[in-house]
Structure formats: structure tokens, C-alpha cells
Amino acid sequence: DAGITQSPRYKITETGRQVTLMCHQTWSHSYMFWYRQDLGHGLRLIYYSAAADITDKGEVPDGYVVSRSKTENFPLTLESATRSQTSVYFCASSEEVVTEAFFGQGTRLTVV
């Protein structure tokens, strides 16, 4: 099915562990984004990518790593998870930066 999918939908991990959140889109959109959403902060941009092999930092990139070896995938890795990274993570894609962005259903990550 066409769309943007995130996996897993829910994840519990321990402090210090590495965890990777997956994002896959089927439209061949050039742009992909990762946001986190916390109570009191709204949606904040972590990283974005304008094309395969091109990534750039957003507002809150510390503690996260991204890669984009293929246009359709944009994984987000927490190299050493901390409790402050407990959040809901949303991936999005768009054809251009000022066109409609499509968001995934989110991954709820809990770091204990």
C-alpha cells in the first residue's frame, strides 16, 4: 500500500541502549523529516533529508543519528538512549519542502 509507515509503533528500551526507529515511504518523495512530540513542546524537528545521502540537523538533533542510503527509507537511531528521549516520534515526507507533508502514525518510545 502506498503511504508512509513507521516501525515499531511502540518501543520500550533501557537507558544506554541503541535503538533505531524505521520510516519507509512509497511515493519516492525527495524530502523526509523526523519530529519528536512532547507535552509542553509540541512538534520539534530533529533531522531532515532533502534527498538520498543528504541530511541536515533540525532544532533538536543531539543524541540522534540519521542516514538516507535509499530515497524511501529514513531511519533514526538513538545511539545511547536517555530518559529525556522518551517521546512520540513522527516521520514525514514531502515532494518539495513547501508542498504537502505526509506524516506517519508515530512511534511511542519509552526509555526506562
Place this chain on the structure above:
Amino acid sequence: DAKTTQPPSMDCAEGRAANLPCNHSTISGNEYVYWYRQIHSQGPQYIIHGLKNNETNEMASLIITEDRKSSTLILPHATLRDTAVYYCIVLNYGQNFVFGPGTRLSVLP
């Protein structure tokens, strides 16, 4: 920083029009006005966007003032399913979406 100001919450009766205001007094000539909404726990959903002219699609209408310093999103016949947080965003090419706190719209039966 978000470039927009929205009321934190609004109520609307089911079946009536919901008019959600947004102030963007510092908007520049090439910046678009976008509206998204987020229904509880789901990812944000695109509604509509515009530059200067009013726009309408199957979901809503966007009215932009002549000086472009403010806009109004109109949901013509609100339903309970329209209860959500609505985000007004201003951006240009080369920028990224910055989500403010939005307006929490409650559609009441």
C-alpha cells in the same frame, strides 16, 4: 520560533462552521500559510495552504487577509471527527515546518 499566533482553544457546535484564526503579522511576501491538524495521538494531517488568494478544497477554506497578516481556516460543517489540534504554519522555500502549540478545537454535540 513559530511565526504565528493562534488562540489556545475553541469550541464549535456540531454542524456549524468552525472559524479558526491565525495571526502572522511578520509574514514576508514569499511565505506560504499552511494549516495542519492533529487528531488525538495521530500524525499531523495536511489541510490546506495558500500564498495570497483564498483557497478551498474538500476539507476546508482558507481566507487570507489582503495584507496577509492574518488568515482564517473555515471548516464549513464541523463534525465530532474534526475535534483536533489545528496548526497554522508560515514558511518559505528552504525552511522547515515549525509547529507552534496550535488551537485545540472541540466540536460539541
